[in-house]
Amino acid sequence: MVKSGRTSGVTYGVVRRVDVLTKIDYGEGYGEQNIGGFEIGPDPSRDETMELSEGGDSGAVWMFRSGNGRTSRVMAGLHFAGDAGGGAESAIACLPASVFEKLDISLSPTTYETVRAEAAAAPGHGYDAGFLGDDVALPTLSADLAKDIAPVKDGGEVVHHTHFSLTMSASRRLARWVAWNIDGESLKKLSRSSIKFQLDPQIEAEHQMGDEVYKANDLDRGHLARRADLTWGPRAEAQQANEDSFYFTNISPQINSFNQSSRGGLWGRLEDAVYDEVEVDRLRLSVFGGPVFHDDDREYRGVRIPREFWKVLAYTTDGQLTAKAFLLTQNLDQLETLDLQEFKTYQVTLDELSERTGVQFAPALAEQPVPEGLTEPRVVETSGDVAW
Template identity: 50%
Template structure:
């Protein structure tokens, strides 16, 4: 039986009111707004516990936003769940198995499956299935996966829960690829090599935003010439906007209060203990 999303009424998507502070979804600047796939007249595509916008030209998400409720998390198996295209969206607007078959590209989740499987049994199970739609998947290149720093990237949310006393064990996350014109062409697609993530959480009712970039070089000009391994940098929300063409709401900018040195003097993270929460 083919995988189907829940009905529109059941797909709550990203909840802007999940935390005490309202966190609205990012928008696209004028340059990329016309490139977003529309579903029922909106560029916002909702799933269980997460939402995203999809680039028509790149056939990949521009951003994915999701909520995590650490107090109601369930450990669910992925057995029997296949990667599949979302039937609500034209197949030609989504990267699918033709990109990943018979090569060493990984199907990488943007919204982590383990972050989404919370709530009542049926809700958690639907989120588990929804995470496998290709709209939530990006191609991760072999050198990306082999980088010794990629492990930090996968542990960012875990590190937050380990190091910070979160209000109600809740946080919200935005993440996505950096889609650059210079990205490598392959099988009719372009493969992103940079990824970003913004983690939002509250302590004593105060919202904090922390932004991260997985890249070879923090300086964009050098990044185009880099042959080095990928590194994880702590950056600002404004830097993410400059790289992606996205615009984040004022509440997110106000919560990004970490003072960072100039990019040329910034060091990559070597351990999660170096993160400034």
Template identity: 50%
Template sequence: MTAKTRAHGSGSLQDPGIPSIGVGLDPPAPASPQSPQSPPAGYDPGFLTVPVPAPSLGPAIQDSAVRLDGSEVIPYTHFSLALSKPRRFAIWVAWNIDGGALKALTRKGIDFVTDPRLPAGDQVDNTLYQGTDNRLDRGHIARRADLCWGPLPEAEKANHDSFFYTNITPQMDDFNQSKRDGLWGRLEDAVFADVDVEDLKVSVFGGPVFQDDDREFRGVRIPRAFWKIIVFSEQGTLKAKAFLLAQSLVLPESLELDEFRVFQVKVDEIEKQAHVRFPTVMTDADTFVVPRSLGPRRPLESLEGIDWS
């Protein structure tokens, strides 16, 4: 899921060749993500056959979001997010993927930048990631490749918007290189490969899980779990599939990483852990059945283990 210049994204869950799709294009000339542009439309709740509104904040964090023009929802091209003022990372990110209109665009020449529309003090910048012995990488929550679709100027703008630090969370340098074969960064590709997705359109929601005991590094508390929900329509039926990635970081001395685990979970489990509320249409579309077991929840061993039904 991550690398120093490219990346995609609590604790135990005892309680509770994939082909890429895309159209190759000659790479466009790089442009500044801060160049004047029309206001971004952001996440589109009407993107699928059934409207799927963006999440809302739970009671525990309702007043914690950074506001832009009075709104907790901050729009970008093809995605929107809510930003935590105390944690300085996104609480949630919502994005749309048009699998039939994806463009293969280069990331060359695009820098990670803070969003000039928001107070600099409310965003984590490159200070967290500097240093040759620093194993933290900049990981996209909304994958760059997911956002590069539509007419070329629009796809280019989405490409650049993905590099705002508001869409970035810190992850270990080998975050997606474990024996789990990089499942986390391939979930979106897997749904297109394994499911007859209507109109090749998918909406995705993701973010970190903030915990009170997250360890601090350079004055920043580092999330050690992440969540993702993929929503799509198959044969006229809306479906929502939720996943949680749990990792354990030891900070700040050695930055050791315990093996991370990817679990398929219920949407309402994500609500409880992330303190966000999803629309009823999403929770109703979640048909995953939690396995009955007295032991710990078993992680996914491969993409073939995902229940897309």
């Protein structure tokens, strides 16, 4: 084998032992850690007195050599540590696969694209009803609203994307509801740069509100299922969810000061508040949200802009399923000038939310007791601007 270290330069070695476990004490806060790998000794066909490892060599790649002595294209391991001087010279290298697994990375573009393609094509890969352990099924619609569901091209009524699902209103060209899962333990911070908003291939274009309503004004393309909520799991899967979130089926027109998280992120912080107030089991939530449609919603460029949005957070604490429902109202005085006059956030009961929206929630949520003291809508005290 051969490596080129930052300090030691080009050195040659042979594998002495496999499945070596090295114990290292990293001090306060980390303690003793076990590092797996294999042991390397000097290549007897070379200078056996050469240093295999010096400070700064960590991370150098050990490559296998072929029978003719040439360096192959096969990676043997990543240099980890070596002797500090004295005794027989030796070094320890970590197996690439174990390092890549820990970092959740791959050097193979084909593998990465394959994982994403599998995530996009997997049947039922959207919202997971059993995510919390209890069966929290997708919402349904009242009989009248069910007549307005925009058909999915495969013949169904529900659109499934990575980590979220939704049902569209044909008349309003927006989602009636979106349902998604959040795995807080495996969230990834991914960039949104270069990702474009686009029409959803699962729904006919005539049933979607595209870019025509957003040009040359202060309306934002507001995510209903928050982009940052969806980017969890293996990196390739998280990236697929990142891109899926930009389909127009997951978007609703919102005043920019209402939508942009850089202005405070109040609406998005409703979920964060759950983490602050209670110990959410395994940092997992199931969330439902969408716009509230009214016949007198202000018309703008031929479409009616929702002035209310709702969100339901479902989670477990100590094995007990809990649900909280919220309603946010923005009063638009003159939509033509896009003035956000006032907004308020209310905590409401699921029954009231169903009455307002026509969205009916899973029995597992409907059976939960009404929060103590919540006999009527309660204003949630907040500060700053809001973000959906």
